[in-house]
Amino acid sequence: VCDAGLCGGRSLLTPGHAHMTVLPASRASMSYSHPPRRTGLPRAVLRWLQSLDLSFFPRNFRRDFSNGYLIAEIFSWYYPGDIHSHSYENGASLATKLSNWSQLAQFFSKRNLKPVQELIDGTIHCKPGAAEMLVQDIYSMLTNGRIKNIQDEVDFTDHYYQEQLPMVARSTASKAIKNNIKLTEIMMEPNINKNRQKVNAIINMHMQRRLVEREENPSEWFFKATRHASLLQHRP
Template identity: 60%
Template sequence: MAYSQSPKKAGIPREVLKWLQSLDLTFFPKNVRRDFSNGYLVAEIFSWYFPADFHMHSYDNGASLPAKQSNWSQIEKFLVKQNISLMKEIIDGTIHCKPGAAELLVQEIYTILTNRRIQNIQQVEQGFTDKAYQDQLPMVARSTASVAIKSNLSLSEVIAEPNIITNQRKVLAIIHRHIEQRKEERTQDPKRFNVKPTLGEQAVRLRPLLASEPNLQMNTSQAAC
C-alpha cells in the first residue's frame, strides 16, 4: 500500500516513516499526535515483532480516555514482561497529545525494534510543551497565561489524574514557565518593551583592589584622611 506523507509534516524522520510504511498498518498516521494517542497503532507495530503477545481484537481503536487507558495498560504490561524501557513521561505525553511526545515515542520504538540509529533525530521541547511553536509566532500573537494553560494541560490529563493538588502544581508550573518566557522576550528586545536599566545596573562599579597595587591602596587611604 502506498502512502503520500511528508516527513516534515508528520514530524518524524524519513527513515522512520519508511519503516512505518513497510509494516502495512491498518491505517497510516496522518496526524501523529492524535493517531498514536490511544495506543492502537503502537500495539499493531509491536504485533509485527511479537505476534504471540499482541491480539489486536483486545485493543480498542476509540478516542475515549477509558479506551486509551485500557490499550496502554496492556502495552505497558508487555513492556515490563519483555524488559523494554519506554519513559513513562513519553507515554503519558502521547496519551494526552502533548506536543512532540508521539513523535519521540515512535522514534524510540523504531530504535528498539530495528536496533538502528536514527540519522537525523527530531528534537522536541523538554516537558512536551508548545514553546517551540510559540517561538515561531510574532510576539503579539503569542499566547497569554490562560491560553498557555489550556494549550499545555489537556482535559484528559486532568480527568486521568483528578488529584487537585497535583493539577494545581501543573498549572503553577505552566504559569511560571510562561512568565519566564515573557521575561526572556523583554530581555531580547528591551527597546520594544521600554525596559529601563535598574539602579544597580546604572551604578558605577569599581574594580576591586588587588594586593599587587600597594601604591593605589596607599593613595586611597591618604585621600580618605
C-alpha cells in the first residue's frame, strides 16, 4: 500500500480495481538493500515478512508498524479484496494512525480476526517490544505457525531496562511516569480521570518495585540515604 499503488516499482493494483492484489509467489522473493536491525523476532517470522514483498521492509519496528500501514499490507496478501490501498496512508501523525487502525479494526471484525488488543495499543503508542509481539501474533494467525505463547510476557513498561541499571541510576517516580505513558495515549484518551488512573498505577508499580529493591539490596539503600543526608548537611 503506497503512493500511486506502487511497491518496489511494481503496481499492486489490478486494472479497474482500487484494492491491492497478491503478487504471484514467484515474484514474492526480493532482497532488501537495507537489512533490518536486529529484532527479537524468530527467524521464521522474519523470513515470512520478507516473502511478502512489502513496499518497504521495517528497519525500526517500533516506528514502522505504529501507524498500521505495514499491517494493512500484510493482511492484503491474504485478503486482497478487503484492503483498499487508497484508504491507508504511511504517515506519522496521530490522525493517520487513528484512520488506519480504525479501518483495520473494521476489517478484523468483518473477518472475525482477533489480534491481541493490548499488542495493538502498544504498537500504536510505540511501546518497546509491542510491534514485534503483534507481528508474531499475526504470523500465527495467518500461517498457523507455532510461536511461543507471548500473551503471558506482555509488559510494555521500562521495568526490564531499569533492572539492568545500577541502583543509584534507576528512575524516580516522575521519571517512571514520563517513561511509561506516551503523549499519544493522553491525546487519544482525553478523560482526565482515566489518565490519572494510569499515572497512579505507574506510581504504585514504581513504589512496589522500590520496596522490593530495598529489601533485596539494603546496603545500596543505606548508601543512598546517607549520601543524601550528607549532601543536605553541606548545603551552603
